[in-house]
Amino acid sequence: MAKTTGKLELRALTKEFGNGSEKVVAVKELSLTINPGEFVTLLGPSGCGKTTALRMVAGFETPTSGQVLLDGEDLSALTPDRRPMGMVFQSYALFPHMTVFDNIAYGLKVKKVSTAQIKKEVGEILDSMNLAHLTNRAPNQLSGGQQQRVALARAMVVRPKVLLFDEPLSNLDAKLRAQMRIEIRSIQRRLGITSIFVTHDQDEAMSLSDRIVVMRNAVVEQSGTPEEIYRRPSSVFVADFIGRSNFLSVAEVKKGASRKVTVEASGVKLKVNAHPKALKSAHPHLLVRPESVSVKKSSSSSKSRKANEGVVKNVVFYGNHVEYSIDTPTQTIAAVVSDPVYDEIVPVGAVAKIDFDESRAWLLPSDSAVITSEE
Amino acid sequence: MALKRSGTKYDIFTKIALVLVVAIVFFLIILPLLNILIYSTQPTGSAIITNAFSDVVIRQILWNTMKLGLTVAFLGTLLGFIMAYTQARVEFRGKKVLHIVNLVPIISPPFAFATAVIVLFGRSGIITRGIFDWRPTLYGYTGLVLVLTLSFFPIAYMNLLGMLRSLDPALDEAGSSLGASKWRIFRTVTLPLLIPGFAGSFLLLFIESIADLANPLIIGGNYTVLASRAYMAINGDYDIPMAAGYSFLLLLPALLVFLVQRYWAQRKSVVSVTGKPSGRPTVVTSRLARFFLLSVTFLLTSLIVLVYATVVLGAFVKIIGVENSFTLEHFRYLLGGFANAAVRATTFLALMATPLAGIFGMLIAWLVIRKVRRGSEALDFLGMLGIAVPGTVIGIGYAITYNDPVKIGGVTVFPQVAGGAAIFGGAIAIVMVYIIRSSPAGQRSGISLLQQIDPSIEEASASLGASGGRTFRLVTLPLISGALLSGLMYAFAHSMTTLSPIIFLVTPDISILTQKILAEADQGRYGNVFALCCMLIVLIMVIGGLINLLVRRFQVSTDRPLVTGR
Numbered sequence: 001m002a003k004t005t006g007k008l009e010l011r012a013l014t015k016e017f018g019n020g021s022e023k024v025v026a027v028k029e030l031s032l033t034i035n036p037g038e039f040v041t042l043l044g045p046s047g048c049g050k051t052t053a054l055r056m057v058a059g060f061e062t063p064t065s066g067q068v069l070l071d072g073e074d075l076s077a078l079t080p081d082r083r084p085m086g087m088v089f090q091s092y093a094l095f096p097h098m099t100v101f102d103n104i105a106y107g108l109k110v111k112k113v114s115t116a117q118i119k120k121e122v123g124e125i126l127d128s129m130n131l132a133h134l135t136n137r138a139p140n141q142l143s144g145g146q147q148q149r150v151a152l153a154r155a156m157v158v159r160p161k162v163l164l165f166d167e168p169l170s171n172l173d174a175k176l177r178a179q180m181r182i183e184i185r186s187i188q189r190r191l192g193i194t195s196i197f198v199t200h201d202q203d204e205a206m207s208l209s210d211r212i213v214v215m216r217n218a219v220v221e222q223s224g225t226p227e228e229i230y231r232r233p234s235s236v237f238v239a240d241f242i243g244r245s246n247f248l249s250v251a252e253v254k255k256g257a258s259r260k261v262t263v264e265a266s267g268v269k270l271k272v273n274a275h276p277k278a279l280k281s282a283h284p285h286l287l288v289r290p291e292s293v294s295v296k297k298s299s300s301s302s303k304s305r306k307a308n309e310g311v312v313k314n315v316v317f318y319g320n321h322v323e324y325s326i327d328t329p330t331q332t333i334a335a336v337v338s339d340p341v342y343d344e345i346v347p348v349g350a351v352a353k354i355d356f357d358e359s360r361a362w363l364l365p366s367d368s369a370v371i372t373s374e375e
Numbered sequence: 376m377a378l379k380r381s382g383t384k385y386d387i388f389t390k391i392a393l394v395l396v397v398a399i400v401f402f403l404i405i406l407p408l409l410n411i412l413i414y415s416t417q418p419t420g421s422a423i424i425t426n427a428f429s430d431v432v433i434r435q436i437l438w439n440t441m442k443l444g445l446t447v448a449f450l451g452t453l454l455g456f457i458m459a460y461t462q463a464r465v466e467f468r469g470k471k472v473l474h475i476v477n478l479v480p481i482i483s484p485p486f487a488f489a490t491a492v493i494v495l496f497g498r499s500g501i502i503t504r505g506i507f508d509w510r511p512t513l514y515g516y517t518g519l520v521l522v523l524t525l526s527f528f529p530i531a532y533m534n535l536l537g538m539l540r541s542l543d544p545a546l547d548e549a550g551s552s553l554g555a556s557k558w559r560i561f562r563t564v565t566l567p568l569l570i571p572g573f574a575g576s577f578l579l580l581f582i583e584s585i586a587d588l589a590n591p592l593i594i595g596g597n598y599t600v601l602a603s604r605a606y607m608a609i610n611g612d613y614d615i616p617m618a619a620g621y622s623f624l625l626l627l628p629a630l631l632v633f634l635v636q637r638y639w640a641q642r643k644s645v646v647s648v649t650g651k652p653s654g655r656p657t658v659v660t661s662r663l664a665r666f667f668l669l670s671v672t673f674l675l676t677s678l679i680v681l682v683y684a685t686v687v688l689g690a691f692v693k694i695i696g697v698e699n700s701f702t703l704e705h706f707r708y709l710l711g712g713f714a715n716a717a718v719r720a721t722t723f724l725a726l727m728a729t730p731l732a733g734i735f736g737m738l739i740a741w742l743v744i745r746k747v748r749r750g751s752e753a754l755d756f757l758g759m760l761g762i763a764v765p766g767t768v769i770g771i772g773y774a775i776t777y778n779d780p781v782k783i784g785g786v787t788v789f790p791q792v793a794g795g796a797a798i799f800g801g802a803i804a805i806v807m808v809y810i811i812r813s814s815p816a817g818q819r820s821g822i823s824l825l826q827q828i829d830p831s832i833e834e835a836s837a838s839l840g841a842s843g844g845r846t847f848r849l850v851t852l853p854l855i856s857g858a859l860l861s862g863l864m865y866a867f868a869h870s871m872t873t874l875s876p877i878i879f880l881v882t883p884d885i886s887i888l889t890q891k892i893l894a895e896a897d898q899g900r901y902g903n904v905f906a907l908c909c910m911l912i913v914l915i916m917v918i919g920g921l922i923n924l925l926v927r928r929f930q931v932s933t934d935r936p937l938v939t940g941r
Contacts, residue, residue, distance in 0.1 A: 060834055079386050080837040081846075087838040093831035097853045106849075107839030151835075158839060166831075 005071050006036040006161040006194035013066035015052050026052040028218040037192040041205040044215035050198045058164050059083050086155030087164040092147045094139035100150050101135045107158035125153045145176045165197040181207050202242045214238050236364055239287050246333050247285040261363055266328055267307025274363035281365035292357040293335035295324055300351050309353050312346050326352055388843035389746045396739055400757045403811040407772025414619035414775055423620030440585050440600040447523040447584040452576045455531025461668045463539040465659045476676050481529045482868040486892045487908040488522045489593040490901050491685040494695055501696040514596030522594055523584045531576035538572040544656045571639050578636035582629050586765030588875035593896050601625040602767040622768040633763035689905035705906035714891055721888040725870035728809030732866040733859055736817025744825040758818045761811035766875030774879045777804050793880050800884025809870040817862025824858040860926045868915050
């Protein structure tokens with residue numbers, strides 16, 4: 001079901017804490033338009049400003065400058081309780097003195113919904129989230145996953161135009177986290193509520209989002225679909241933050257006839273896609289994900305090896321894949337070979353031949369170039 | 376992430392609450408203090424202050440006050456620590472009973488101690504003369520130290536017990552796994568970690584003992600301290616500026632020490648928060664240490680029990696130690712007209728003040744922890760002034776300020792509330808004093824509880840559409856109702872037993888029980904004193920119990936973990 005309301009615009013949102021010499025810029029001119037029903041994740045290391053940005057949207061922080069607009073209406077003057085938004089907190093923040101039912105009914109009671117209607121709506125959401133058997137429990141009698149579901153139900157039952165998630169899964173164990181990701185996404189899709197999700201976990205961001213906004217030091221580093229962010233990162237930082245990476249130093253960059261660029265890395269010529277700024281950068285890096293590196297046994301000895309061969313430093317066998325780290329003359333390369341063939345794993349100390357999948361490689365500007373070009 | 380959120384605009388509820396709190400604090404404590412300052416600049420007042428160190432008499436009074444404060448603070452902290460350490464680290468039977476006995480002195484009328492100690496250990500004391508044929512002079516420094524230490528050590532006890540219990544037992548375990556003996560761990564780990572607690576307790580006891588008025592009046596003899604001298608200036612010299620001068624001399628060290636104590640208390644929170652304690656605290660097993668700790672504990676506890684036994688027995692016999700025959704004549708006399716009005720007035724006024732003080736304290740706590748950003752320290756300090764300023768000073772300040780209508784530029788901004796000519800015979804001033812003296816306890820417990828409650832619980836309420844006032848009522852208040860209850864209980868008990876500020880405010884129409892006790896003690900009618908103390912204790916227990924029941928009915932159980940996540 002496609003919604004037409006719930007378009008959220010952040011305009012040059014800035015937040016500074018403290019003053020004078022102790023002034024810290026938490027968020028710097030964050031501009032972002034989120035379409036109705038879109039699921040956007042703010043991703044970044046701790047201290048990058050993502051939570052502050054979310055709290056400004058919710059109204060818990062007053063922006064130093066900039067605006068938050070919902071369907072064209074400026075929310076700046078509204079306190080959190082007047083904004084049509086639901087929030088799910090990292091600590092769940094369930095009211096410890098109320099039952100599950102009362103927790104979920106709270107927002108409806110505040111809105112003066114009739115008792116019968118409250119009963120009906122809470123009952124429905126409890127059923128849909130498999131919480132019906134917990135109706136009269138107190139929050140401290142619930143498991144972490146159940147508390148999380150109640151918090152989600154409580155935020156959604158008031159039918160907010162926007163749902164805000166502040167690292168809601170970080171207190172759960174890995175298995176439950178994966179399960180809740182799927183649940184959150186399917187409910188959000190079904191109801192079509194515009195959502196902002198804050199996390200520092202790249203798996204969470206990749207699996208949940210329509211769009212990921214990577215933040216670093218108070219500014220947006222890159223914004224794009226999970227695939228774009230993974231395959232076409234705009235900087236070494238983004239590439240490194242999302243997934244594992246090999247950054248190969250390249251020599252001899254040549255612009256080809258097509259959009260592709262010819263580079264030489266580890267003694268091999270590769271035709272690769274490139275970031276527009278990469279060609280202007282003094283020291284571009286070639287991003288090759290470990291799973292795009294193939295590894296074969298080589299007959300060379302460690303002394304007679306060629307430029308695209310290296311000595312295996314470490315091998316870890318995980319069953320469905322093998323992880324290598326291989327020392328080449330120039331650098332150490334990480335490689336992941338999935339579904340390895342029995343008896344073909346290259347042992348530690350042996351020489352391996354490395355091949356890069358040029359169709360999945362990506363030429364990046366070095367970070368300093370990105371920063372100077374933005375300023 | 377900081378616990379307090381910065382950046383939200385104040386909602387209307389917060390603004391109203393702030394204005395209200397500041398106005399109340401102004402009239403209940405700031406204005407009387409300002410008047411003390413103003414009056415102390417008049418000739419007889421400024422003479423006291425400027426000659427404080429040159430005049431032999433004033434210097435002696437100053438020295439007496441400091442000496443008493445330091446001795447009681449030292450002994451009380453030491454005793455409090457021994458009792459707390461025994462409670463926390465020694466295993467023996469009857470621990471819980473002991474704990475309660477140690478806390479009783481906090482809520483009992485101070486005269487109970489002074490009079491019982493005179494009866495037991497004085498010149499013709501039941502024990503000193505009766506058993507040892509020894510006739511010591513108790514009136515003066517010795518008696519005061521004994522009585523004040525007994526009265527105030529529970530403050531240090533509670534303070535240090537809380538710290539001892541919050542110390543992570545893993546620290547002890549780490550010490551012993553590194554090869555340290557128990558004694559060495561005690562010296563090098565436990566004691567250093569408790570230093571802020573020692574300092575805090577010492578300073579609190581110092582403030583309490585220099586501020587005390589009741590005991591110096593009963594057992595002080597010729598040993599004059601600032602509080603009793605200021606009282607004499609009003610009731611003997613009839614010189615208000617002189618009283619203001621002595622009040623100023625008392626106020627200065629009290630406030631100074633209070634500020635230092637707050638600094639220490641803040642350091643304490645840094646030291647003692649060591650995460651979730653795991654494991655069990657180590658127990659003292661050394662026979663020598665056990666013997667020492669248990670002996671001190673036993674002696675002190677017996678002394679407290681003995682004192683209360685004396686109070687109860689003394690109320691029901693003719694003259695305890697002299698004529699030990701059972702009689703109800705003390706009660707017959709008191710309830711036959713002498714104390715009826717005082718019982719009614721005291722109970723009624725304390726009951727009026729109790730909920731107001733409780734809610735006022737909670738409101739300040741909530742503003743300080745959750746709402747006010749800049750100046751929350753100052754607000755917290757303002758709220759605590761009622762307990763930081765000695766009762767004698769408050770009483771004199773009130774008498775100066777409220778015996779006439781407060782006028783600014785000829786316009787009455789506050790009516791006359793004290794003195795016989797005031798409305799309700801001066802009862803309002805007494806209620807005001809009760810409130811400002813009692814609310815700090817609620818404020819403190821509210822603050823420590825609020826600090827433990829995840830702020831996002833309140834944010835969740837706001838994000839679900841509840842306004843500031845509604846969130847306070849539906850979420851915050853139920854969560855801090857435990858602290859509210861203890862605040863209310865304390866407020867009531869404290870109001871019923873307070874003397875020093877009240878003594879300046881009683882009028883022919885409104886007499887107060889504690890003032891009646893003082894009058895009887897002055898006359899040496901100890902049987903009546905004991906009977907009055909018993910009545911006071913029973914009143915506190917019965918009404919305190921009723922308050923407890925009443926609040927519990929509306930309260931949700933707070934035994935659930937309030938801290939989730941983070």
